[in-house]
Structure formats: C-alpha cells, structure tokens
Amino acid sequence: MLKMKHRIMKMKQKIKRSGCLSLALGLGLGSSVCAADESAAIAELQRQIQSLQKEVERLKASAAESTPSGRDGGEGGSGQENLLSKGWLKSKGLTFSFYGESKYRFPESGANSFDAHRYVLSPSYAINDWLVFNSEVEIEHGGVDESTGRGSRFNGELELEQFYVDILIHERFNLRSLGIDLVPVGRFNKYHEPTLFYSTERPELYREIIPTTWMEPSLGAFGKITEGLSYQVQVSTGLEDSSSSAAGAGITSAGGFRSARPRLRLADENQLAYSGRLHYRGVPGLDTSASMYFAQPQAAGGQHVNVALWDIEGLYRVPRTGLELRADFAYWHIDDPEKLLANQNASGMDDVGTRMYGWYVEAAYHLWPEAWRQGRGEHMDLVPFIRYSQVVTQSGLVGAGRESDDGTANKDFLTAGVSYFLNEHFVVKADWRRNFNGSTVSAGSAASQDYFQIGVGMFF
Numbered sequence: 001m002l003k004m005k006h007r008i009m010k011m012k013q014k015i016k017r018s019g020c021l022s023l024a025l026g027l028g029l030g031s032s033v034c035a036a037d038e039s040a041a042i043a044e045l046q047r048q049i050q051s052l053q054k055e056v057e058r059l060k061a062s063a064a065e066s067t068p069s070g071r072d073g074g075e076g077g078s079g080q081e082n083l084l085s086k087g088w089l090k091s092k093g094l095t096f097s098f099y100g101e102s103k104y105r106f107p108e109s110g111a112n113s114f115d116a117h118r119y120v121l122s123p124s125y126a127i128n129d130w131l132v133f134n135s136e137v138e139i140e141h142g143g144v145d146e147s148t149g150r151g152s153r154f155n156g157e158l159e160l161e162q163f164y165v166d167i168l169i170h171e172r173f174n175l176r177s178l179g180i181d182l183v184p185v186g187r188f189n190k191y192h193e194p195t196l197f198y199s200t201e202r203p204e205l206y207r208e209i210i211p212t213t214w215m216e217p218s219l220g221a222f223g224k225i226t227e228g229l230s231y232q233v234q235v236s237t238g239l240e241d242s243s244s245s246a247a248g249a250g251i252t253s254a255g256g257f258r259s260a261r262p263r264l265r266l267a268d269e270n271q272l273a274y275s276g277r278l279h280y281r282g283v284p285g286l287d288t289s290a291s292m293y294f295a296q297p298q299a300a301g302g303q304h305v306n307v308a309l310w311d312i313e314g315l316y317r318v319p320r321t322g323l324e325l326r327a328d329f330a331y332w333h334i335d336d337p338e339k340l341l342a343n344q345n346a347s348g349m350d351d352v353g354t355r356m357y358g359w360y361v362e363a364a365y366h367l368w369p370e371a372w373r374q375g376r377g378e379h380m381d382l383v384p385f386i387r388y389s390q391v392v393t394q395s396g397l398v399g400a401g402r403e404s405d406d407g408t409a410n411k412d413f414l415t416a417g418v419s420y421f422l423n424e425h426f427v428v429k430a431d432w433r434r435n436f437n438g439s440t441v442s443a444g445s446a447a448s449q450d451y452f453q454i455g456v457g458m459f460f
Contacts, residue, residue: 093125093126094123094124094125095123095124095125095126096121096122096123096124097121097122097124097459097460098120098121098122098458098459098460099118099120099122099193099194099195099457099458099459099460100117100118100119100120100194100457100458101117101118101194101200101455101456101457101458102114102115102116102117102455102456103115103117103200103201103453103454103455104453104454104455105451105452105453106451106452106453107443107446107449107450107451108438108443108449108450108451109440109443109444109449110443110444115141115142116141116142116156117140117141117455118138118139118140118194119138119139119140120136120137120138120139120161121136121137122134122135122136122137122162123135123137127165129168130167130168130169131165131166131167131168132165132166132168133164133165134162134163134164134165134166135160135162135163135164136160136161136162136163137158137159137160137161138157138158138159138161138213139156139157139158140156140157140158140159141155141156141157142156143156144156144157144158160180161180161182161213161215162179162180162181162182162215163179163180164176164177164178164179164180164181164219165177165179170223171223171224172223172224172225173221173223174221174222174223175219175220175221176218176219176220176221176222176234177219178217178218178219179217179218179219180215180216180217180218181215181216181218181220181234181236182213182214182215183214183215183216183218183234183236183273183275183293184220184232184233184234184275184276184277184291185210185214185275185277185291185292185293185309185311185330186205186206186210186212186289186291186311186313186328186330187289187313187315187328188202188203188206188210188212189206189210189212189213189214190277192206192212192213193457193459194427194429194455194457194458194459195421195424195425195426195427195457195458195459196459198362198364198383198385198417198418198419198429198431199385199387199415199417199429199431199433200417200429200430200431200453200454200455201433201453203328203360203362203387203389204358204360204389204391204411204413204415205328205330205358205359205360205389205391207256207258207391207447208255208256208257208258208356208358208391208393208447209256209257209330209332209356209357209358209391209393210257210309210311210330210358211256211257211258211260211261214261216236216237216261216262216273217236217237218234218235218236218237219234219235220232220233220234220235221233225278227282228280228281228282228283229278229279229280229282230278230279231276231277231278231279232276232277232279233274233275233276233277234274234275234276235272235273235274236272236273236274236275237262237271237272237273238262238271238272238273238295238296238297239251239257239260239261239262239271239273239295239297239307240260240261240262240263240297240298241260241297241298241299241305241340241341241342242341242342249342250297250340250341250342251297251307251334251337251340251342251352252342252351252352252393253351253352253393253394253404253409254393254404254408254409255393256356256391256393257309257332257356259342260297260342271295271296271297271298271304272295273293273294273295274293274294274295275291275292275293275294276291276292277289277290277291277292278290278291284319285316285317285318285319286314286315286316287314287315287316288312288313288314288315289311289312289313289314290310290311290312291309291310291311291312292308292309292310292311293308293309294306294307294308294309295307297340298341299336299339299340299341300339300340300341301339303336303339305334305335305336305337305339305340306333306334306335306336307332307333307334307335308332308333309330309331309332310330310331311328311329311330311331312328312329313326313327313328313329314326314327314328322365322366322367323363323364323365324363324364324365324366324383325361325362325363325364326360326361326362326363326364326387327359327360327361327362328359328360329357329358329359330357330358330359331355331356331357332355332356332357333354333355334352334353334354334355334356335354337350337352337353337354337396337398338350338398338399340352350397350398350399350402351394351397351402351403351404351409352393352394352397353394353395353396353397353398354395354396354398355392355395355396356392356393356394356395357392357395358389358390358391358392359389359390360387360388360389360390361387361388362385362386362387362388363385363386363387364383364384364385364386365383365384365385366381366382366383367381367382367383367384368380368381368382378423379421379422379423379424380420380421380422380423381419381420381421382418382419382420382421383418383419383420383421384416384417384418385416385417385418385419386414386415386416387413387414387415387416388412388413388414388415389411389412389413389415390410390411390412390413391410391411391413392409392410393409393410394409394410395410405437406439406441406442407435407437407438407439407441407442407448408441408442408445408447408448410437411435411436411437411438411442411448412435412436412437413433413434413435413436414433414434414436415431415432415433415434416431416432417429417430417431417432418430418431425458425459425460426456426457426458427456427457427458428454428455428456429454429455429456429457430452430453430454430455431452431453432451432452432453433450433451433452433453434450435448435449435450438450
C-alpha cells in the first residue's frame with residue numbers, strides 16, 4: 001500500500017509538470033488526456049486508491065475474524081475448554097470440531113475386545129455476532145446395528161447429543177434456545193473429550209451416579225457473575241422409571257441412574273427437571289464447580305418420587321510443578337424408593353435405597369522435561385496417574401430390601417496408568433483397573449470387571 005501511494009504521488013508530480021496525463025500508465029485506456037482532463041483523471045485515481053484501501057482493510061478484518069482463539073468460555077485449568085470465545089464468535093461460516101476414541105481391552109473374564117467407542121462431529125455456525133448455532137452428532141461403537149439381514153459389523157448407536165442456538169445478550173445473561181443440551185452437572189458430563197482425562201475410560205463416577213453422556217431436550221441460560229465465577233441453569237425433561245424393559249430399566253441398584261435417562265423423542269414432557277451449575281476458576285491453577293439437579297419421575301399408582309443430585313468437584317494444578325490433583329463427590333437423595341417402578345427384583349423385594357453416591361480422588365504428574373520441548377516434542381507430555389473411586393448404588397435400604405454384595409452394585413476401584421500426549425490434540429493411553437469388591441459375577445460385567453486397556457483419543 002505504501003509503494004502504491006508513493007507511485008501515485010510521482011504520477012501527480014508528473015501531471016503538474018507536463019499538464020498532460022497518459023491513461024496508458026494511470027488508467028490503462030491507451031489514450032492521452034490533455035490538461036483539460038487532468039482534474040478528472042486525478043479524481044479517478046483517488047477513487048481507485050480509496051477503493052483499494054477499503055478492500056485491504058476488509059481483508060485484514062476478515063483474516064482476523066476467521067482465526068479462532070480456542071474453544072474457551074467453559075473449563076480452565078489443564079486445557080478444559082468449552083465452545084465460545086470472543087474470537088471464535090466473530091468467525092463466519094460453518095466450523096467443525098471433532099473428538100473420538102478407540103480402545104482395546106484385555107478383561108479378567110471373556111475374550112479380548114476392540115471398540116471404536118466414539119466418533120463425534122460438532123458442526124457450529126456463527127449466524128451473526130449474537131446468534132451462535134451448536135450441535136454434536138455421535139456414532140458410538142462403530143456403527144448402528146440393523147435388525148434384519150446381515151446388519152452392521154458393529155453394534156452401536158447414532159445419537160444427536162447437542163442441538164441449540166445461543167442467544168448472546170450480555171456477558172451476565174445469555175439464553176440457550178429450546179433444543180438438546182448436556183445437563184450441567186459435574187465436570188465430565190459437560191467436558192468429556194478424551195484429551196481432557198487421563199484414563200482410557202471416563203471416571204467410574206460418571207456412569208451410574210452421573211450418567212454421562214447425559215443430554216436432554218431443554219432450554220436454559222448462562223453468564224458470568226463476576227470475574228472467575230460463571231453460572232448455567234437449565235429446564236429439561238425429567239428422568240424415567242419403568243417396570244417395562246422395553247421402556248428402559250429405570251433406577252436400579254446395578255445401573256444406578258444410567259438407564260433412567262429419558263428417551264429424547266418419547267420422554268414424558270410433563271415431568272420436567274431443573275438443574276444448575278456454578279463454575280469458579282478465579283485462583284491460579286484451580287478449576288472447580290458445584291452443581292445440582294432435581295426431578296420427579298413417575299412412580300407406582302400415578303405418584304411421583306422426588307430425586308435430587310448434588311455434585312462438587314475440583315481440579316488443582318500446583319503452580320510451577322507438574323503435580324495435578326482432582327476430586328469429585330456426587331450424591332443422590334431418593335424419597336420413597338419403594339415406589340419406584342423398576343425397584344422390584346424377581347423376589348418382589350426393593351433393591352434401591354434412599355441414597356446413591358460416589359466419589360474419587362486422583363493424582364497425576366506431568367513428566368515431560370522442558371529440555372525436550374522442541375521440534376516434534378514441543379507439545380508432547382507424559383502423564384502417569386492413579387485414581388481411587390467408590391460407587392455406591394445401594395444405601396439406605398428400606399423395609400425388606402435386598403442388598404447385593406457381588407461387586408455389581410457397591411464398588412471400590414483402583415485405576416492406574418499413563419497418558420502420552422503427542423500434542424494437545426492426540427493422546428495414547430494405557431491403564432489397569434481393579435474392582436476390590438469384584439466376584440465371578442462382576443467379572444462378566446464390562447462396568448464392574450477388572451481389565452487392562454490401551455486406547456487412543458483425539459480432539460481438535
């Protein structure tokens with residue numbers, strides 16, 4: 001642009017000296033313009049310069065807007081980030097993100113197995129600077145099994161896990177439209193990409209107690225309360241409990257609340273649930289949240305049972321060290337569990353009590369030395385970890401309740417392993433898990449058995 005301006009100045013000086021401008025040089029018309037046309041020619045050149053300046057500014061702005069600054073706006077700490085940063089919101093056009101994971105398991109009982117566990121595409125579109133569309137489509141376990149003919153080679157699922165528009169009003173208050181969204185409880189139900197945790201599987205707590213991935217038809221609001229403190233609230237469809245296996249198992253001692261997640265299309269929309277989450281990361285290295293959820297699933301005789309979940313969790317990366325600590329505690333309270341439809345076992349005895357809960361503590365250490373952070377090793381990391389978990393799905397039994405002691409209900413796990421990050425987007429994992437309450441019965445359950453497992457995960 002400076003060179004162009006310098007060239008034009010020279011042309012103006014030539015015009016003043018000669019009184020005549022050659023359009024072959026200035027406008028490329030191949031004819032000469034006499035002094036009488038001098039003013040018109042200069043005006044045309046000035047118009048072209050202004051037009052070029054506007055085009056350069058537009059291209060600069062477009063380049064800046066189309067450069068995402070990361071999926072910030074949610075979790076902090078060790079790179080746990082959500083969807084919306086100011087830079088990303090300004091980008092125009094359709095944007096895709098992706099995460100996926102594959103695993104190979106060596107179980108204590110049964111054959112070794114491969115699982116193309118997840119393949120997830122997340123199309124997003126910034127409609128303008130205050131309307132942002134987000135979605136997530138997941139293929140689980142390699143594909144969808146057909147009920148006729150040869151069918152799929154995999155026995156999997158195809159799910160729409162997120163589908164909504166964020167209406168950005170103010171940093172203190174924004175709306176999330178009617179659609180499908182994740183229930184804002186805990187850390188790994190909201191942010192569960194495989195590069196954000198170190199084990200090959202998500203923590204055991206996030207299965208029976210917080211049934212990840214837990215998404216519901218919903219609408220909600222979110223925003224920032226103060227620096228470092230944000231909130232999200234949501235109204236969604238409620239949990240389902242049924243005595244019919246065709247409608248799902250409901251709330252049970254073996255499955256906890258996992259099979260009580262409602263069917264998205266066939267859910268009972270008359271039974272709503274209410275949830276909320278406070279997220280704090282105002283201290284360097286600390287990332288923590290507190291969540292709650294309340295629902296009233298239908299019970300025997302047209303009655304309803306009140307169920308409430310509380311969760312508190314945190315991550316702390318000790319400054320100037322490689323040490324990282326995590327902990328999580330989640331607790332369900334269940335009123336009148338004997339009224340639950342799925343609560344009756346074959347003997348007619350209740351096997352769900354007034355509470356379910358779970359917790360874990362985990363320590364990890366980032367070993368990759370600074371001296372190796374160059375070339376291909378610039379963004380590598382090696383993270384060994386160890387985690388102790390307890391999952392209690394039978395507690396506070398009432399009346400003649402039946403207690404399971406075969407390691408499929410109340411369980412204590414020790415999980416240890418290592419994650420090798422080739423960069424922040426791709427990780428290779430290996431871990432070993434032991435169920436201290438296991439028996440020959442639990443060995444046949446993928447959720448309860450001991451195993452050694454290797455896997456890969458990616459998120460970009």
